[in-house]
Amino acid sequence: MKDIPVHQLKKRGNVGLEIWRYYAGDIRPNSDEKGVMKAHRDDHYIFFVVDAGDAALMIDFDEVTFFPNALYYILPGQVHKGISDERAAGWFLAVDTMLVPPDCRKVFEGQLVLQKPHMLDDMQMKQCMDLLSLLYQRFLDYEKSTFNVSVVHSLLQSFIGIAAGCYAGVNNTAIQVSRPVELSQMFKQLLVDNYVAIKSPSVYAGMLNVSESYLNEALKKTTGLSVSYWILNEVMLEAKRLLYYSEQNVKGIAHVLGYDDHAYFSRLFKKAEGITPLTFRATYRK
Structure with a gap:
Protein backbone atom coordinates (compact mmCIF):
# COMPACT_ATOMS: atom_id res chain seq x y z
CA MET A 1 0.00 0.00 0.00
CA LYS A 2 1.20 3.52 -0.77
CA ASP A 3 0.00 5.00 2.53
CA ILE A 4 -1.33 3.44 5.70
CA PRO A 5 -5.12 3.88 5.61
CA VAL A 6 -6.70 6.06 8.29
CA HIS A 7 -10.24 4.97 9.24
CA GLN A 8 -12.51 7.85 10.27
CA LEU A 9 -15.32 7.18 12.71
CA LYS A 10 -17.47 10.07 11.49
CA LYS A 11 -17.89 8.28 8.15
CA ARG A 12 -19.62 5.39 9.92
CA GLY A 13 -22.12 7.25 12.11
CA ASN A 14 -23.05 10.47 13.84
CA VAL A 15 -23.27 9.59 17.54
CA GLY A 16 -19.53 9.34 18.19
CA LEU A 17 -19.31 5.60 18.67
CA GLU A 18 -19.73 2.21 17.05
CA ILE A 19 -20.30 -1.02 18.95
CA TRP A 20 -20.87 -4.62 18.02
CA ARG A 21 -20.70 -8.11 19.48
CA TYR A 22 -18.38 -10.38 17.51
CA TYR A 23 -18.01 -14.14 17.48
CA ALA A 24 -15.30 -16.56 16.38
CA GLY A 25 -15.24 -16.85 12.61
CA ASP A 26 -16.98 -13.54 11.89
CA ILE A 27 -15.89 -11.63 8.79
CA ARG A 28 -15.69 -8.07 10.00
CA PRO A 29 -15.37 -4.70 8.23
CA ASN A 30 -11.92 -3.76 6.87
CA SER A 31 -10.77 -7.39 6.88
CA ASP A 32 -9.58 -9.73 4.12
CA GLU A 33 -11.29 -12.90 2.93
CA LYS A 34 -10.01 -14.80 5.99
CA GLY A 35 -11.51 -12.25 8.36
CA VAL A 36 -8.15 -10.84 9.45
CA MET A 37 -8.01 -7.07 9.96
CA LYS A 38 -5.78 -5.24 7.49
CA ALA A 39 -3.10 -2.82 8.70
CA HIS A 40 -4.49 0.67 9.31
CA ARG A 41 -4.74 3.56 11.74
CA ASP A 42 -7.90 4.95 13.34
CA ASP A 43 -8.69 8.57 14.19
CA HIS A 44 -10.49 7.32 17.31
CA TYR A 45 -10.11 4.96 20.24
CA ILE A 46 -10.79 1.23 19.94
CA PHE A 47 -11.70 -0.92 22.96
CA PHE A 48 -11.95 -4.72 23.06
CA VAL A 49 -13.34 -7.01 25.74
CA VAL A 50 -12.63 -10.67 24.96
CA ASP A 51 -14.83 -13.28 26.62
CA ALA A 52 -13.96 -16.43 24.65
CA GLY A 53 -11.24 -17.82 22.41
CA ASP A 54 -7.97 -16.08 21.72
CA ALA A 55 -6.65 -13.44 19.35
CA ALA A 56 -3.44 -11.73 18.34
CA LEU A 57 -2.93 -8.26 16.93
CA MET A 58 0.18 -6.52 15.66
CA ILE A 59 0.31 -3.07 17.29
CA ASP A 60 3.11 -0.87 15.96
CA PHE A 61 5.30 -3.92 15.25
CA ASP A 62 4.67 -5.64 18.59
CA GLU A 63 2.45 -8.71 18.80
CA VAL A 64 -0.21 -8.56 21.51
CA THR A 65 -2.14 -11.70 22.46
CA PHE A 66 -5.60 -11.78 24.04
CA PHE A 67 -7.33 -14.43 26.12
CA PRO A 68 -10.74 -14.56 27.82
CA ASN A 69 -11.42 -11.75 30.33
CA ALA A 70 -8.98 -9.43 28.54
CA LEU A 71 -9.65 -5.68 28.25
CA TYR A 72 -7.60 -3.75 25.70
CA TYR A 73 -7.54 -0.41 23.91
CA ILE A 74 -5.86 0.98 20.81
CA LEU A 75 -4.96 4.65 20.64
CA PRO A 76 -5.76 6.97 17.74
CA GLY A 77 -2.86 6.79 15.29
CA GLN A 78 -1.45 3.42 16.36
CA VAL A 79 -0.92 1.15 13.36
CA HIS A 80 -2.52 -2.24 13.92
CA LYS A 81 -3.60 -5.33 12.05
CA GLY A 82 -5.14 -8.67 12.94
CA ILE A 83 -3.02 -11.80 13.08
CA SER A 84 -5.57 -14.30 14.37
CA ASP A 85 -8.49 -12.20 15.57
CA GLU A 86 -11.04 -14.49 13.86
CA ARG A 87 -10.74 -16.98 16.76
CA ALA A 88 -11.92 -14.60 19.46
CA ALA A 89 -15.36 -13.58 20.70
CA GLY A 90 -16.28 -10.47 22.62
CA TRP A 91 -17.13 -6.80 22.25
CA PHE A 92 -15.71 -4.17 19.90
CA LEU A 93 -16.17 -0.49 20.69
CA ALA A 94 -14.98 2.48 18.60
CA VAL A 95 -15.14 5.85 20.38
CA ASP A 96 -14.70 9.42 19.17
CA THR A 97 -11.88 10.98 21.17
CA MET A 98 -14.16 13.86 22.15
CA LEU A 99 -16.18 11.42 24.26
CA VAL A 100 -13.14 10.27 26.24
CA PRO A 101 -12.73 12.57 29.29
CA PRO A 102 -9.34 14.35 29.54
CA ASP A 103 -8.41 12.60 32.80
CA CYS A 104 -9.07 9.22 31.18
CA ARG A 105 -7.08 10.21 28.10
CA LYS A 106 -4.11 10.98 30.32
CA VAL A 107 -4.29 7.44 31.65
CA PHE A 108 -4.60 5.82 28.21
CA GLU A 109 -2.08 8.06 26.46
CA GLY A 110 0.35 8.42 29.37
CA GLN A 111 1.87 4.95 29.11
CA LEU A 112 5.57 5.13 28.26
CA VAL A 113 5.42 1.52 27.11
CA LEU A 114 3.06 -0.24 24.75
CA GLN A 115 -0.20 -0.94 26.56
CA LYS A 116 -0.82 -4.59 27.39
CA PRO A 117 -4.15 -6.42 27.85
CA HIS A 118 -5.61 -5.97 31.32
CA MET A 119 -7.06 -9.15 32.80
CA LEU A 120 -10.43 -8.53 34.42
CA ASP A 121 -11.54 -10.51 37.45
CA ASP A 122 -14.90 -12.28 37.30
CA MET A 123 -16.85 -9.40 38.83
CA GLN A 124 -15.21 -6.78 36.57
CA MET A 125 -15.88 -9.00 33.57
CA LYS A 126 -19.57 -9.36 34.43
CA GLN A 127 -19.90 -5.62 34.96
CA CYS A 128 -18.30 -4.89 31.58
CA MET A 129 -20.37 -7.48 29.73
CA ASP A 130 -23.63 -6.27 31.29
CA LEU A 131 -22.77 -2.62 30.64
CA LEU A 132 -21.76 -3.23 27.03
CA SER A 133 -24.87 -5.30 26.40
CA LEU A 134 -27.05 -2.44 27.66
CA LEU A 135 -25.02 0.10 25.72
CA TYR A 136 -25.47 -1.95 22.55
CA GLN A 137 -29.24 -2.16 22.97
CA ARG A 138 -29.57 1.58 23.56
CA PHE A 139 -27.19 2.27 20.66
CA LEU A 140 -29.43 0.28 18.31
CA ASP A 141 -32.45 2.28 19.49
CA TYR A 142 -30.82 5.70 19.70
CA GLU A 143 -33.17 7.28 17.15
CA LYS A 144 -36.32 6.10 18.95
CA SER A 145 -36.10 8.44 21.94
CA THR A 146 -35.36 12.14 22.36
CA PHE A 147 -32.93 11.46 25.19
CA ASN A 148 -31.43 8.21 23.94
CA VAL A 149 -28.20 9.74 22.63
CA SER A 150 -27.56 11.18 26.10
CA VAL A 151 -28.27 7.76 27.64
CA VAL A 152 -25.89 6.09 25.17
CA HIS A 153 -23.13 8.59 25.96
CA SER A 154 -23.69 8.21 29.72
CA LEU A 155 -23.35 4.42 29.48
CA LEU A 156 -20.25 4.91 27.35
CA GLN A 157 -18.71 7.22 29.97
CA SER A 158 -19.27 4.52 32.60
CA PHE A 159 -17.40 1.94 30.53
CA ILE A 160 -14.54 4.34 29.75
CA GLY A 161 -14.25 5.14 33.47
CA ILE A 162 -14.02 1.44 34.32
CA ALA A 163 -11.38 0.91 31.62
CA ALA A 164 -9.32 3.92 32.74
CA GLY A 165 -9.53 2.72 36.34
CA CYS A 166 -8.10 -0.65 35.29
CA TYR A 167 -5.13 0.98 33.58
CA ALA A 168 -4.50 3.81 36.07
CA GLY A 169 -1.21 3.36 37.85
CA VAL A 170 -0.07 0.52 35.60
CA ASN A 171 3.70 0.69 35.17
CA ASN A 172 4.39 -1.90 32.53
CA THR A 173 8.06 -2.04 31.58
CA ALA A 174 7.91 -5.26 29.58
CA ILE A 175 7.96 -3.54 26.19
CA GLN A 176 10.21 -0.50 25.90
CA VAL A 177 9.27 2.26 23.51
CA SER A 178 11.42 4.18 21.05
CA ARG A 179 12.44 7.80 21.44
CA PRO A 180 9.90 9.00 18.82
CA VAL A 181 7.07 7.21 20.66
CA GLU A 182 8.16 8.62 24.01
CA VAL A 196 -5.88 26.92 24.34
CA ALA A 197 -2.92 29.22 24.94
CA ILE A 198 -0.35 27.56 22.67
CA LYS A 199 -1.06 26.64 19.07
CA SER A 200 2.45 26.97 17.63
CA PRO A 201 4.39 23.76 16.80
CA SER A 202 7.68 25.55 17.43
CA VAL A 203 6.67 26.46 20.99
CA TYR A 204 5.86 22.84 21.82
CA ALA A 205 9.17 21.78 20.31
CA GLY A 206 10.95 24.30 22.53
CA MET A 207 9.11 23.02 25.61
CA LEU A 208 10.37 19.53 24.76
CA ASN A 209 13.92 20.74 24.00
CA VAL A 210 13.89 19.47 20.43
CA SER A 211 13.70 21.16 17.04
CA GLU A 212 10.35 21.64 15.36
CA SER A 213 11.43 19.43 12.45
CA TYR A 214 12.45 16.60 14.81
CA LEU A 215 9.15 16.79 16.70
CA ASN A 216 7.26 16.78 13.42
CA GLU A 217 9.28 13.79 12.24
CA ALA A 218 8.57 11.91 15.49
CA LEU A 219 4.82 12.57 15.28
CA LYS A 220 4.65 11.54 11.64
CA LYS A 221 6.62 8.38 12.36
CA THR A 222 4.43 7.30 15.27
CA THR A 223 1.01 8.59 14.17
CA GLY A 224 1.32 9.37 10.47
CA LEU A 225 0.20 12.94 11.13
CA SER A 226 1.94 16.26 11.76
CA VAL A 227 2.28 18.41 14.88
CA SER A 228 -0.08 20.97 13.36
CA TYR A 229 -2.70 18.30 12.79
CA TRP A 230 -2.65 17.20 16.43
CA ILE A 231 -2.85 20.78 17.70
CA LEU A 232 -5.89 21.49 15.55
CA ASN A 233 -7.36 18.10 16.45
CA GLU A 234 -7.16 18.90 20.17
CA VAL A 235 -8.85 22.27 19.63
CA MET A 236 -11.61 20.66 17.58
CA LEU A 237 -12.14 17.97 20.22
CA GLU A 238 -12.78 20.58 22.88
CA ALA A 239 -14.94 22.58 20.49
CA LYS A 240 -17.12 19.51 19.92
CA ARG A 241 -17.34 18.85 23.66
CA LEU A 242 -18.49 22.42 24.30
CA LEU A 243 -20.98 22.31 21.44
CA TYR A 244 -22.45 19.08 22.75
CA TYR A 245 -22.34 19.53 26.51
CA SER A 246 -22.62 23.29 27.03
CA GLU A 247 -25.13 25.96 26.03
CA GLN A 248 -22.50 28.50 24.95
CA ASN A 249 -22.93 30.08 21.55
CA VAL A 250 -20.27 29.76 18.85
CA LYS A 251 -18.78 33.16 19.66
CA GLY A 252 -18.36 32.19 23.31
CA ILE A 253 -16.84 28.82 22.44
CA ALA A 254 -14.39 30.49 20.05
CA HIS A 255 -13.31 32.84 22.84
CA VAL A 256 -12.87 29.97 25.33
CA LEU A 257 -10.63 28.22 22.81
CA GLY A 258 -8.44 31.27 22.28
CA TYR A 259 -9.93 32.74 19.10
CA ASP A 260 -10.97 36.41 19.06
CA ASP A 261 -12.50 36.07 15.59
CA HIS A 262 -15.44 33.66 15.88
CA ALA A 263 -16.05 33.74 12.12
CA TYR A 264 -12.50 32.46 11.56
CA PHE A 265 -13.10 29.77 14.18
CA SER A 266 -16.31 28.69 12.39
CA ARG A 267 -14.46 28.42 9.07
CA LEU A 268 -11.71 26.42 10.76
CA PHE A 269 -14.26 24.06 12.32
CA LYS A 270 -16.08 23.50 9.02
CA LYS A 271 -12.83 22.81 7.20
CA ALA A 272 -11.77 20.27 9.84
CA GLU A 273 -15.13 18.57 10.45
CA GLY A 274 -16.98 19.07 7.17
CA ILE A 275 -19.96 20.74 8.88
CA THR A 276 -20.57 24.02 10.70
CA PRO A 277 -20.46 24.17 14.52
CA LEU A 278 -24.24 24.64 14.74
CA THR A 279 -24.90 21.72 12.40
CA PHE A 280 -22.64 19.57 14.56
CA ARG A 281 -24.57 20.58 17.69
CA ALA A 282 -27.92 19.86 16.06
CA THR A 283 -26.74 16.48 14.75
CA TYR A 284 -25.39 15.23 18.06
CA ARG A 285 -28.29 16.50 20.13
CA LYS A 286 -31.12 15.18 18.01
Whole structure:
Protein backbone atom coordinates (compact mmCIF):
# COMPACT_ATOMS: atom_id res chain seq x y z
CA MET A 1 0.00 0.00 0.00
CA LYS A 2 1.20 3.52 -0.77
CA ASP A 3 0.00 5.00 2.53
CA ILE A 4 -1.33 3.44 5.70
CA PRO A 5 -5.12 3.88 5.61
CA VAL A 6 -6.70 6.06 8.29
CA HIS A 7 -10.24 4.97 9.24
CA GLN A 8 -12.51 7.85 10.27
CA LEU A 9 -15.32 7.18 12.71
CA LYS A 10 -17.47 10.07 11.49
CA LYS A 11 -17.89 8.28 8.15
CA ARG A 12 -19.62 5.39 9.92
CA GLY A 13 -22.12 7.25 12.11
CA ASN A 14 -23.05 10.47 13.84
CA VAL A 15 -23.27 9.59 17.54
CA GLY A 16 -19.53 9.34 18.19
CA LEU A 17 -19.31 5.60 18.67
CA GLU A 18 -19.73 2.21 17.05
CA ILE A 19 -20.30 -1.02 18.95
CA TRP A 20 -20.87 -4.62 18.02
CA ARG A 21 -20.70 -8.11 19.48
CA TYR A 22 -18.38 -10.38 17.51
CA TYR A 23 -18.01 -14.14 17.48
CA ALA A 24 -15.30 -16.56 16.38
CA GLY A 25 -15.24 -16.85 12.61
CA ASP A 26 -16.98 -13.54 11.89
CA ILE A 27 -15.89 -11.63 8.79
CA ARG A 28 -15.69 -8.07 10.00
CA PRO A 29 -15.37 -4.70 8.23
CA ASN A 30 -11.92 -3.76 6.87
CA SER A 31 -10.77 -7.39 6.88
CA ASP A 32 -9.58 -9.73 4.12
CA GLU A 33 -11.29 -12.90 2.93
CA LYS A 34 -10.01 -14.80 5.99
CA GLY A 35 -11.51 -12.25 8.36
CA VAL A 36 -8.15 -10.84 9.45
CA MET A 37 -8.01 -7.07 9.96
CA LYS A 38 -5.78 -5.24 7.49
CA ALA A 39 -3.10 -2.82 8.70
CA HIS A 40 -4.49 0.67 9.31
CA ARG A 41 -4.74 3.56 11.74
CA ASP A 42 -7.90 4.95 13.34
CA ASP A 43 -8.69 8.57 14.19
CA HIS A 44 -10.49 7.32 17.31
CA TYR A 45 -10.11 4.96 20.24
CA ILE A 46 -10.79 1.23 19.94
CA PHE A 47 -11.70 -0.92 22.96
CA PHE A 48 -11.95 -4.72 23.06
CA VAL A 49 -13.34 -7.01 25.74
CA VAL A 50 -12.63 -10.67 24.96
CA ASP A 51 -14.83 -13.28 26.62
CA ALA A 52 -13.96 -16.43 24.65
CA GLY A 53 -11.24 -17.82 22.41
CA ASP A 54 -7.97 -16.08 21.72
CA ALA A 55 -6.65 -13.44 19.35
CA ALA A 56 -3.44 -11.73 18.34
CA LEU A 57 -2.93 -8.26 16.93
CA MET A 58 0.18 -6.52 15.66
CA ILE A 59 0.31 -3.07 17.29
CA ASP A 60 3.11 -0.87 15.96
CA PHE A 61 5.30 -3.92 15.25
CA ASP A 62 4.67 -5.64 18.59
CA GLU A 63 2.45 -8.71 18.80
CA VAL A 64 -0.21 -8.56 21.51
CA THR A 65 -2.14 -11.70 22.46
CA PHE A 66 -5.60 -11.78 24.04
CA PHE A 67 -7.33 -14.43 26.12
CA PRO A 68 -10.74 -14.56 27.82
CA ASN A 69 -11.42 -11.75 30.33
CA ALA A 70 -8.98 -9.43 28.54
CA LEU A 71 -9.65 -5.68 28.25
CA TYR A 72 -7.60 -3.75 25.70
CA TYR A 73 -7.54 -0.41 23.91
CA ILE A 74 -5.86 0.98 20.81
CA LEU A 75 -4.96 4.65 20.64
CA PRO A 76 -5.76 6.97 17.74
CA GLY A 77 -2.86 6.79 15.29
CA GLN A 78 -1.45 3.42 16.36
CA VAL A 79 -0.92 1.15 13.36
CA HIS A 80 -2.52 -2.24 13.92
CA LYS A 81 -3.60 -5.33 12.05
CA GLY A 82 -5.14 -8.67 12.94
CA ILE A 83 -3.02 -11.80 13.08
CA SER A 84 -5.57 -14.30 14.37
CA ASP A 85 -8.49 -12.20 15.57
CA GLU A 86 -11.04 -14.49 13.86
CA ARG A 87 -10.74 -16.98 16.76
CA ALA A 88 -11.92 -14.60 19.46
CA ALA A 89 -15.36 -13.58 20.70
CA GLY A 90 -16.28 -10.47 22.62
CA TRP A 91 -17.13 -6.80 22.25
CA PHE A 92 -15.71 -4.17 19.90
CA LEU A 93 -16.17 -0.49 20.69
CA ALA A 94 -14.98 2.48 18.60
CA VAL A 95 -15.14 5.85 20.38
CA ASP A 96 -14.70 9.42 19.17
CA THR A 97 -11.88 10.98 21.17
CA MET A 98 -14.16 13.86 22.15
CA LEU A 99 -16.18 11.42 24.26
CA VAL A 100 -13.14 10.27 26.24
CA PRO A 101 -12.73 12.57 29.29
CA PRO A 102 -9.34 14.35 29.54
CA ASP A 103 -8.41 12.60 32.80
CA CYS A 104 -9.07 9.22 31.18
CA ARG A 105 -7.08 10.21 28.10
CA LYS A 106 -4.11 10.98 30.32
CA VAL A 107 -4.29 7.44 31.65
CA PHE A 108 -4.60 5.82 28.21
CA GLU A 109 -2.08 8.06 26.46
CA GLY A 110 0.35 8.42 29.37
CA GLN A 111 1.87 4.95 29.11
CA LEU A 112 5.57 5.13 28.26
CA VAL A 113 5.42 1.52 27.11
CA LEU A 114 3.06 -0.24 24.75
CA GLN A 115 -0.20 -0.94 26.56
CA LYS A 116 -0.82 -4.59 27.39
CA PRO A 117 -4.15 -6.42 27.85
CA HIS A 118 -5.61 -5.97 31.32
CA MET A 119 -7.06 -9.15 32.80
CA LEU A 120 -10.43 -8.53 34.42
CA ASP A 121 -11.54 -10.51 37.45
CA ASP A 122 -14.90 -12.28 37.30
CA MET A 123 -16.85 -9.40 38.83
CA GLN A 124 -15.21 -6.78 36.57
CA MET A 125 -15.88 -9.00 33.57
CA LYS A 126 -19.57 -9.36 34.43
CA GLN A 127 -19.90 -5.62 34.96
CA CYS A 128 -18.30 -4.89 31.58
CA MET A 129 -20.37 -7.48 29.73
CA ASP A 130 -23.63 -6.27 31.29
CA LEU A 131 -22.77 -2.62 30.64
CA LEU A 132 -21.76 -3.23 27.03
CA SER A 133 -24.87 -5.30 26.40
CA LEU A 134 -27.05 -2.44 27.66
CA LEU A 135 -25.02 0.10 25.72
CA TYR A 136 -25.47 -1.95 22.55
CA GLN A 137 -29.24 -2.16 22.97
CA ARG A 138 -29.57 1.58 23.56
CA PHE A 139 -27.19 2.27 20.66
CA LEU A 140 -29.43 0.28 18.31
CA ASP A 141 -32.45 2.28 19.49
CA TYR A 142 -30.82 5.70 19.70
CA GLU A 143 -33.17 7.28 17.15
CA LYS A 144 -36.32 6.10 18.95
CA SER A 145 -36.10 8.44 21.94
CA THR A 146 -35.36 12.14 22.36
CA PHE A 147 -32.93 11.46 25.19
CA ASN A 148 -31.43 8.21 23.94
CA VAL A 149 -28.20 9.74 22.63
CA SER A 150 -27.56 11.18 26.10
CA VAL A 151 -28.27 7.76 27.64
CA VAL A 152 -25.89 6.09 25.17
CA HIS A 153 -23.13 8.59 25.96
CA SER A 154 -23.69 8.21 29.72
CA LEU A 155 -23.35 4.42 29.48
CA LEU A 156 -20.25 4.91 27.35
CA GLN A 157 -18.71 7.22 29.97
CA SER A 158 -19.27 4.52 32.60
CA PHE A 159 -17.40 1.94 30.53
CA ILE A 160 -14.54 4.34 29.75
CA GLY A 161 -14.25 5.14 33.47
CA ILE A 162 -14.02 1.44 34.32
CA ALA A 163 -11.38 0.91 31.62
CA ALA A 164 -9.32 3.92 32.74
CA GLY A 165 -9.53 2.72 36.34
CA CYS A 166 -8.10 -0.65 35.29
CA TYR A 167 -5.13 0.98 33.58
CA ALA A 168 -4.50 3.81 36.07
CA GLY A 169 -1.21 3.36 37.85
CA VAL A 170 -0.07 0.52 35.60
CA ASN A 171 3.70 0.69 35.17
CA ASN A 172 4.39 -1.90 32.53
CA THR A 173 8.06 -2.04 31.58
CA ALA A 174 7.91 -5.26 29.58
CA ILE A 175 7.96 -3.54 26.19
CA GLN A 176 10.21 -0.50 25.90
CA VAL A 177 9.27 2.26 23.51
CA SER A 178 11.42 4.18 21.05
CA ARG A 179 12.44 7.80 21.44
CA PRO A 180 9.90 9.00 18.82
CA VAL A 181 7.07 7.21 20.66
CA GLU A 182 8.16 8.62 24.01
CA LEU A 183 8.47 12.12 22.53
CA SER A 184 5.04 11.83 20.92
CA GLN A 185 3.47 10.85 24.22
CA MET A 186 5.18 13.73 26.02
CA PHE A 187 3.94 16.13 23.34
CA LYS A 188 0.35 14.86 23.64
CA GLN A 189 0.42 15.33 27.40
CA LEU A 190 1.68 18.90 26.99
CA LEU A 191 -0.93 19.53 24.31
CA VAL A 192 -3.86 18.47 26.50
CA ASP A 193 -2.83 21.05 29.11
CA ASN A 194 -1.83 23.93 26.82
CA TYR A 195 -3.77 23.85 23.52
CA VAL A 196 -5.88 26.92 24.34
CA ALA A 197 -2.92 29.22 24.94
CA ILE A 198 -0.35 27.56 22.67
CA LYS A 199 -1.06 26.64 19.07
CA SER A 200 2.45 26.97 17.63
CA PRO A 201 4.39 23.76 16.80
CA SER A 202 7.68 25.55 17.43
CA VAL A 203 6.67 26.46 20.99
CA TYR A 204 5.86 22.84 21.82
CA ALA A 205 9.17 21.78 20.31
CA GLY A 206 10.95 24.30 22.53
CA MET A 207 9.11 23.02 25.61
CA LEU A 208 10.37 19.53 24.76
CA ASN A 209 13.92 20.74 24.00
CA VAL A 210 13.89 19.47 20.43
CA SER A 211 13.70 21.16 17.04
CA GLU A 212 10.35 21.64 15.36
CA SER A 213 11.43 19.43 12.45
CA TYR A 214 12.45 16.60 14.81
CA LEU A 215 9.15 16.79 16.70
CA ASN A 216 7.26 16.78 13.42
CA GLU A 217 9.28 13.79 12.24
CA ALA A 218 8.57 11.91 15.49
CA LEU A 219 4.82 12.57 15.28
CA LYS A 220 4.65 11.54 11.64
CA LYS A 221 6.62 8.38 12.36
CA THR A 222 4.43 7.30 15.27
CA THR A 223 1.01 8.59 14.17
CA GLY A 224 1.32 9.37 10.47
CA LEU A 225 0.20 12.94 11.13
CA SER A 226 1.94 16.26 11.76
CA VAL A 227 2.28 18.41 14.88
CA SER A 228 -0.08 20.97 13.36
CA TYR A 229 -2.70 18.30 12.79
CA TRP A 230 -2.65 17.20 16.43
CA ILE A 231 -2.85 20.78 17.70
CA LEU A 232 -5.89 21.49 15.55
CA ASN A 233 -7.36 18.10 16.45
CA GLU A 234 -7.16 18.90 20.17
CA VAL A 235 -8.85 22.27 19.63
CA MET A 236 -11.61 20.66 17.58
CA LEU A 237 -12.14 17.97 20.22
CA GLU A 238 -12.78 20.58 22.88
CA ALA A 239 -14.94 22.58 20.49
CA LYS A 240 -17.12 19.51 19.92
CA ARG A 241 -17.34 18.85 23.66
CA LEU A 242 -18.49 22.42 24.30
CA LEU A 243 -20.98 22.31 21.44
CA TYR A 244 -22.45 19.08 22.75
CA TYR A 245 -22.34 19.53 26.51
CA SER A 246 -22.62 23.29 27.03
CA GLU A 247 -25.13 25.96 26.03
CA GLN A 248 -22.50 28.50 24.95
CA ASN A 249 -22.93 30.08 21.55
CA VAL A 250 -20.27 29.76 18.85
CA LYS A 251 -18.78 33.16 19.66
CA GLY A 252 -18.36 32.19 23.31
CA ILE A 253 -16.84 28.82 22.44
CA ALA A 254 -14.39 30.49 20.05
CA HIS A 255 -13.31 32.84 22.84
CA VAL A 256 -12.87 29.97 25.33
CA LEU A 257 -10.63 28.22 22.81
CA GLY A 258 -8.44 31.27 22.28
CA TYR A 259 -9.93 32.74 19.10
CA ASP A 260 -10.97 36.41 19.06
CA ASP A 261 -12.50 36.07 15.59
CA HIS A 262 -15.44 33.66 15.88
CA ALA A 263 -16.05 33.74 12.12
CA TYR A 264 -12.50 32.46 11.56
CA PHE A 265 -13.10 29.77 14.18
CA SER A 266 -16.31 28.69 12.39
CA ARG A 267 -14.46 28.42 9.07
CA LEU A 268 -11.71 26.42 10.76
CA PHE A 269 -14.26 24.06 12.32
CA LYS A 270 -16.08 23.50 9.02
CA LYS A 271 -12.83 22.81 7.20
CA ALA A 272 -11.77 20.27 9.84
CA GLU A 273 -15.13 18.57 10.45
CA GLY A 274 -16.98 19.07 7.17
CA ILE A 275 -19.96 20.74 8.88
CA THR A 276 -20.57 24.02 10.70
CA PRO A 277 -20.46 24.17 14.52
CA LEU A 278 -24.24 24.64 14.74
CA THR A 279 -24.90 21.72 12.40
CA PHE A 280 -22.64 19.57 14.56
CA ARG A 281 -24.57 20.58 17.69
CA ALA A 282 -27.92 19.86 16.06
CA THR A 283 -26.74 16.48 14.75
CA TYR A 284 -25.39 15.23 18.06
CA ARG A 285 -28.29 16.50 20.13
CA LYS A 286 -31.12 15.18 18.01
